[in-house]
Amino acid sequence: MKRLKLILKSSALFVLIAVIALSVISCNKGTEEKDSGKITVTVEVIGKDGSSKEHVIKTDKTNLADALREAGIVEGEDGDYGFFITAVDGVTADFAVDKSYWAISKGGEYLMTGASATEIKDGDHFELTYTISDFEE
Numbered sequence: 001m002k003r004l005k006l007i008l009k010s011s012a013l014f015v016l017i018a019v020i021a022l023s024v025i026s027c028n029k030g031t032e033e034k035d036s037g038k039i040t041v042t043v044e045v046i047g048k049d050g051s052s053k054e055h056v057i058k059t060d061k062t063n064l065a066d067a068l069r070e071a072g073i074v075e076g077e078d079g080d081y082g083f084f085i086t087a088v089d090g091v092t093a094d095f096a097v098d099k100s101y102w103a104i105s106k107g108g109e110y111l112m113t114g115a116s117a118t119e120i121k122d123g124d125h126f127e128l129t130y131t132i133s134d135f136e137e
Helices: 002-027 064-071
Strands: 032-034 039-046 052-059 074-079 082-088 100-106 125-132
Touching: 039 064, 052 064, 064 074, 064 082, 082 100, 082 125
Parallel strands: 032 052, 039 125
Antiparallel strands: 039 052, 074 082, 100 125
16 A cells, blocks of 8 residues: 555656646747847847747847857858858848848848947847848849
8 A cells, every 4th residue: 555655646746747847848939048148139030931930139249140140040151241141040041043131120120230230239129031132133
């Protein structure tokens, strides 16, 4: 009888631990948080199909390019004009192929600066939008 009670108590404890673990995991889904720091910015990625995904970045970096790279959200190249974003969340935009590029906006307004020259402040909201240019050569 003591052995049966011990097995039941152990089973109940195991089930309780499993439920708590699943609750913690499910609470962390949705908005992703990257890194830790003094500044918190939100970056909304708007994909080729119009889908949207938000990243919450906590960083000590002072410009958008460095924060995005630190969080692992973007890929790109450093050039004469700063960091050029070529891929976001693993999706590449290639102007030479289909006139696509990643546009940067803040609060819905397109920026006149690149990611390297864009200073970030706590609470900022940026958008990275997969864009196909209608520019005719």
